[in-house]
Amino acid sequence: MNNTSETATKIMDAAEGYIRTRGYNAFSFRDIAADVGIKTASIHYHFPTKGDLGAAVAERYTERFMTNLGPAGEGSASQQLHRYVDAFRTALALEDKMCLCGMLGAELSSLPENVVQLSRAFFTKNLSWLTAVFLRDEKLRLTSIDAQRKSLKLLALLEGGLILSRNLEGVKTFDQLTEDIFE
Amino acid sequence: MNNTSETATKIMDAAEGYIRTRGYNAFSFRDIAADVGIKTASIHYHFPTKGDLGAAVAERYTERFMTNLGPAGEGSASQQLHRYVDAFRTALALEDKMCLCGMLGAELSSLPENVVQLSRAFFTKNLSWLTAVFLRDEKLRLTSIDAQRKSLKLLALLEGGLILSRNLEGVKTFDQLTEDIFE
DNA sequence: AAGAGGCTATCTATCAATCAGTAGACAAGA
DNA sequence: TCTTGTCTACTGATTGATAGATAGCCTCTT
Numbered sequence: 132m133n134n135t136s137e138t139a140t141k142i143m144d145a146a147e148g149y150i151r152t153r154g155y156n157a158f159s160f161r162d163i164a165a166d167v168g169i170k171t172a173s174i175h176y177h178f179p180t181k182g183d184l185g186a187a188v189a190e191r192y193t194e195r196f197m198t199n200l201g202p203a204g205e206g207s208a209s210q211q212l213h214r215y216v217d218a219f220r221t222a223l224a225l226e227d228k229m230c231l232c233g234m235l236g237a238e239l240s241s242l243p244e245n246v247v248q249l250s251r252a253f254f255t256k257n258l259s260w261l262t263a264v265f266l267r268d269e270k271l272r273l274t275s276i277d278a279q280r281k282s283l284k285l286l287a288l289l290e291g292g293l294i295l296s297r298n299l300e301g302v303k304t305f306d307q308l309t310e311d312i313f314e
Numbered sequence: 315m316n317n318t319s320e321t322a323t324k325i326m327d328a329a330e331g332y333i334r335t336r337g338y339n340a341f342s343f344r345d346i347a348a349d350v351g352i353k354t355a356s357i358h359y360h361f362p363t364k365g366d367l368g369a370a371v372a373e374r375y376t377e378r379f380m381t382n383l384g385p386a387g388e389g390s391a392s393q394q395l396h397r398y399v400d401a402f403r404t405a406l407a408l409e410d411k412m413c414l415c416g417m418l419g420a421e422l423s424s425l426p427e428n429v430v431q432l433s434r435a436f437f438t439k440n441l442s443w444l445t446a447v448f449l450r451d452e453k454l455r456l457t458s459i460d461a462q463r464k465s466l467k468l469l470a471l472l473e474g475g476l477i478l479s480r481n482l483e484g485v486k487t488f489d490q491l492t493e494d495i496f497e
Numbered sequence: 498a499a500g501a502g503g504c505t506a507t508c509t510a511t512c513a514a515t516c517a518g519t520a521g522a523c524a525a526g527a
Numbered sequence: 528t529c530t531t532g533t534c535t536a537c538t539g540a541t542t543g544a545t546a547g548a549t550a551g552c553c554t555c556t557t
Contacts, residue, residue, distance in 0.1 A: 138532080156339035157424035159516065173533055175518065229420060236477040237412060237420045241340035251481050280490050283478065284471060287491055291474025294419040295466065298434050307463050308470055321506080343543065356507055358544065 134187055139177040141167045147188045151228040155185055155238050155246070182243035185235075189249035192231045197256055203263035208271075209313060211264045216309050219289045224302045233290040258282045285312065322360040322370075324350045330371045334411040338368055338421050338429070365426035368418075372432035375414045380439055386446035391454075392496060394447045399492050402472045407485045416473040441465045468495065 134143075145166040149158035160171040160181070167174075178184035199218060203211065222228045232253035239247060261282035265273055273281065288308065296305040328349040332341035343354040343364070350357075361367035382401060386394065405411045415436035422430060444465035448456055456464065471491065479488040 136532090152422075153424035154337060154339060154421045156337060157421065160518085161515075169532095170534060171517080172519085172535080176532065179518085181517065233474070233477060234420055236481045237417055238337045238340065239335075239480055241336035247481075254478060254481055280493075283487065283491055287474035287478050288467060288471050289474065290477055291416070291470035291472065294416060294473055295437060295470050297422055298419045298430075298437055304466065308466055310463075319506090342541075344541075352506095353508060354543080355509080355545080359506065362544090364543065 134177060136177070138167065138169065138173070142174055142177055142184065143188050143191060146184050147192060147231060148226075148228070150185070150188065150234055151222075151226075151231050154234055156241055180243075182246060185243065185246040186249055189231065189235060189246055189253065193249065193253045193256060196253070197260065200260060203260045204267065208264050208268035212313060215261065215264070215285075216289065216312065219293060220302065220305055220309070223293055223296055223305055227297060227301070229293050229297070230290060233293060236290070254286065257286055261285060288312070319360070321350065321352065321356070325357055325360055325367070326371050326374060329367050330375060330414060331411070333368070333371065333417055334405075334409075334414050337417055339424055363426075365429060368426065368429040369432055372414065372418060372429055372436070376432065376436045376439060379436070380443070383443060386443045387450065391447050391451035395496060398444065398447070398468075399472065399495065402476060403485065403488055403492070406476055406479055406488055410480060410484070412476050412480070413473060416476060419473070437469065440469055444468060471495070 142163055145163045146158065149162060160174050163174055164171045174184070178187060196218065200211075200215060205211065219230060222230065232250045235242060235246060235250040236254070239250075242250075258279070262275075262278045265271060265278035265281050266275065271278075271281075292305055292308040296302065296308070325346055328346045329341065332345060343357050346357055347354045357367070361370060379401065383394075383398065388394065402413060405413065415433045418425060418429060418433040419437070422433075425433075441462070445458075445461045448454060448461035448464050449458065454461075475488055475491040479485065479491070
């Protein structure tokens with residue numbers, strides 16, 4: 132049950148791909164097994180239940196996402212905002228994928244409790260990071276509460292923006308949505 | 315196969331409820347049958363396949379949603395915008411439900427083709443309605459393109475806002491997201 | 498009026514496929 | 528020998544869907 136082994140990584144990769152395109156309830160252990168080239172029983176060795184797999188994927192995704200962003204205090208606020216929006220844009224442009232936690236957050240009521248908590252944690256971590264960036268922006272000079280609200284609105288715009296973009300005109304739609312958020 | 319009969323309506327009500335809370339792939343004919351008080355075979359009489367049921371629900375939802383909004387030219391632009399945002403807010407506040415097509419839009423890649431098309435149609439109809447309202451706003455004086463972009467951004471904010479609100483602090487979060495969209 | 502036929506809407510019973518999950522054998526490597 | 532990781536083989540439950548019986552009701556014909 133070593134979740135950093137090569138096989139475990141491949142399983143998580145496949146699961147993450149399915150969740151971000153179809154949703155948590157639209158993939159099976161069979162799908163994963165076929166992709167990785169193993170039997171379904173082997174998946175259970177690494178991740179005892181589907182909920183465990185979902186939780187591991189959510190945790191890894193959040194960690195990787197935050198690591199890629201880097202510390203909120205790094206570079207200029209404007210740079211950091213661009214980097215943030217680009218994290219979403221790239222997923223859409225290169226792989227036509229949703230944000231993992233945007234998808235899980237929508238499916239909320241049909242998920243195991245631990246997955247729900249990890250999805251929520253992604254949102255709160257993102258909001259903290261964004262709020263710190265907005266507070267550092269010298270042009271804006273925001274109060275703490277205003278920075279929080281601005282973060283909330285940006286995150287909502289991006290999560291909803293991914294849904295709309297995938298259903299309408301893809302990256303073109305996404306770019307129309309995000310073009311003027313940097314003032 | 316009369317989809318306006320009392321039973322068909324109850325089936326659609328139940329299906330809509332499940333889709334808007336759990337998603338399309340997280341409910342079964344058994345769930346519906348239990349709610350309505352019939353057998354699963356009876357559902358197939360009214361809606362031959364799950365895709366047919368999903369499509370009927372999406373069509374009814376869009377129709378009802380647009381009817382409740384009324385014509386884009388009615389009342390003041392500001393009134394209409396408030397009414398629009400309130401349509402989303404009410405669903406969240408009273409029943410903790412997503413927008414049907416926000417949910418379907420997220421699950422895009424795991425849905426039957428006709429359901430995808432109807433979900434997309436909901437978005438385009440909403441965007442047309444919003445654009446017409448924004449263009450009528452005398453304070454804003456927007457170009458057609460700017461009105462379209464503003465519509466896109468509002469819809470994305472609301473769809474993403476529902477996801478975040480359900481995962482964070484409910485209506486409180488939603489109100490923080492929408493408080494200043496009326497300038 | 499009586500009854501035959503057809504339509505509507507439900508039921509029982511069942512299907513093959515798929516689901517997540519388990520038990521236990523087996524092989525390779527330490 | 529013990530651990531790690533995979534396999535075969537299986538389970539019981541659930542999935543969407545089908546076949547066919549049945550009952551109630553309406554209409555047309557005799």
